Amino acid sequence: MRTALVTAVAGAVVAFLLGLLTFGVQATAHPHDVPLAVVAPPPIAERVAAAGSAEVDLRVVGAEEARTLLADKEVYGVLEIVPGQATIRLNPAINPSGTQVAQQVLTGVAQGAGLPLKVEARAVSAAERTAPLAASALLWVGGMVAGLLFVVLKGRKLRLLSSLTTAVLVVASVTGLLAWWGVTFNAEALGFLLVVAVSFALLQAGLFKHLGIRAMGILGLLYLMAPAVAGQVPELLNPVYKAVLWSWTPFRFSTEGLRTLMYDGSVSTEWWVFGGIALVGLVLLLAGQKTQPDRPDGVVDVGVDEADRLPRAERQHTA
Template sequence: MATPHGRSPAVIAVATAVVGALVALLLGLLTFGVQATVHPDEVPLAVAVGPDAPPPVRAIADKLAGAASEEVGWRVSTPDEARGLLASQDVYGVLELAPGGATVVLSGAVNPSGTQVAQQVLTGVAQGAGLPAKVVTLNPSSAAGRSAPLAASALLWIAGLAAGAAFTVLTRRAGVGPRLLGATTAAVLGVGVVAGFFALWDSALPLGWDVLGYLALVAVAFALLQAGLLRVLGVRAMAVLAPLYLMAPAVAGQVPELLDPVYRALLWSWTPFRFSTEGLRALLHGGSLDAAQVWVFVGLAVAGLLVVLLPGEEAQPDRADRVVDVRVDEADGLPGAQRRHTA
């Protein structure tokens, strides 16, 4: 028996099975594939020795610097220089060597995935050299402070996406004004939700104008980009916008040195989530924004706004209540058609 669209149920069964396989393939590539291929590749670490360090201690640093390793890239410097490299996130951890002991220096401002690898490697090196090691964390961060930057990026994307998709489904035709109003309102409310979570998770997290302003910039950029694509493509834009969300925890949650080179080049290099995550992490720990962490979202906001303002016909959603004239009586030779021919 044929379907109302004239296609065989067998054909539809095969086609939907192919769609399911393609969805599974996409999910596997964007989520589990990233996690399954995590491997250290030139993770930047520093070993620090003072200018008056005895020869045995300096020999350990020189041995590390000369050791060929694909997993770790070593830099030898003084303690002050090494801590400066850590503050600028040029390295993810520092091993300070001294006679009779070592200090593993970490920073709460560094991506937690990089900090975890740095602590494991540096502690293992100290133990291998027979040196007792203590761990010191600069700008210590709570569990909420470590997860908040990535969570905020994902939540702001979801807030704009859910609002934009619902608006597109519920409105047959919308002008520029209502669409911009919806995107702006979604951005403001999304920032409010994120700020409320920050206060709930850890009241010590800073919520100054710099943090709130950056959250607003990211939220507006996300909402306008989504509004533009939904205006042009309708609900079909969800096939692009929804998978992008999957990259937030899988890709932006890792430092690039832990990602497979393919994922690093094709996903991490351009995903906006990593810019927002790292920018917010810097602000929450007393740092400052890089230029790219601002201009990426200014560019997204401008591009989305231009698409929303672009003249032309909007994509129309497929509605179940739309009336379609199929001219059944004329096609099938029903009495109605016969009466018109004989009249």
């Protein structure tokens, strides 16, 4: 009876926590203070500024400033209004969820002004929209599976070599898959992908070294909850999820960094983030040797001699 009750409660608690950390992100998503820029003559600009709401942050700026803000990803979209015409400009390097909200809101503004509308944006395929988050998740899964098999197969040596080899092969696998979907990377994006893969593989190998198969409790949970957050933009997230999950998840940095580099942008913070993760993983790998190999079945080798079932250190040899 006790076992039945404990297992039932455990299942309910795990389901609640996973729902809270994964599906809860999408269930509570709602736009707030989404930054948008509008370029318009004074009379229209005044009406636009007065039409602000809690969902969007409409900034009335000059044409050059608006394009700079869009290029720097400070706004999700720009609406330029000239006599008789309205134009929406979007940046493909920005999260698609953000650009979708921007286009909907700015279209409404243009229609309210009674102007014909055109959209200027680089065409982005479904595969290109999916690729940054998909690549990040697959790199994590590849390193995690390799690290887990290293434990299950009772690997003892060359864990570092295994991690680096895993990173290279997983990057090759992911880029091949994306190329099949029609997505190709420039040299800098490919280099960034390799850095991400190395950092993930080193961190996972370090955790597996010290925790054994129990590391799956941490790595598996990170995989389940992080992609759900990384696929959103902060202005769509519930403030609690933004602070507790989005602010630190490495999937967010890898997804945003790769998307930026795909469209010839530049990143800086992301290089430092994954360099730091790789360093932590390397320290874990080099921090001492386990006194016994990883055993997936939980059996601990205490050095018992098979012949007489006594510890070898205490075994007495007769003359």
